[in-house]
Structures are given as structure tokens and as C-alpha cells.
Amino acid sequence: MTEAKIVDPAERFQNFLKQDKYRKRLANITASGINSLTVDFDDFSFFDNEFAESLLERPNEFLKHAKNAALD
Numbered sequence: 001m002t003e004a005k006i007v008d009p010a011e012r013f014q015n016f017l018k019q020d021k022y023r024k025r026l027a028n029i030t031a032s033g034i035n036s037l038t039v040d041f042d043d044f045s046f047f048d049n050e051f052a053e054s055l056l057e058r059p060n061e062f063l064k065h066a067k068n069a070a071l072d
Contacts, residue, residue: 009051009062013069016047026070037070 017026021043029037045052055062 009065010069010072012048012051013066014072016044017069019043019047039066 016022022037022039025037029035041052044055
């Protein structure tokens, strides 16, 4: 049985941000009042290469989903 791919961009970003490295960064951001998160694109590409390529092709469309995922 194969695992179904997640189609919703916000959900894909949320799953990426659930990694320990980014959960810790988000916690530090929240505690310090900073309002930006730096993401290593190599991490993102390794996590979901197909989605990373879509991000490069249509950054404006996908970055709004990334913002919503981080806020959630």
C-alpha cells in the first residue's frame, strides 16, 4: 500500500515545519517576538523535492501558504 501524497500546500508546509529543527525555531521566534523564519531550502527540497520545485516555479502562490502554515 502506498502513502497518499498531501495535496494542500498549507498542509505540506505544516508537515515540513513539524520537523524538530523548525519546531524549535518557531518556538524561539514566538518567545522573542521575531516575525520571520529562515528556512534552509535544502531541508525543504530533501523533505519534498516535488513541492520544492513547485515553490521555485510559483513562489508568490506558495509563500502565502507557507506564511499561513507557520502562523497555524
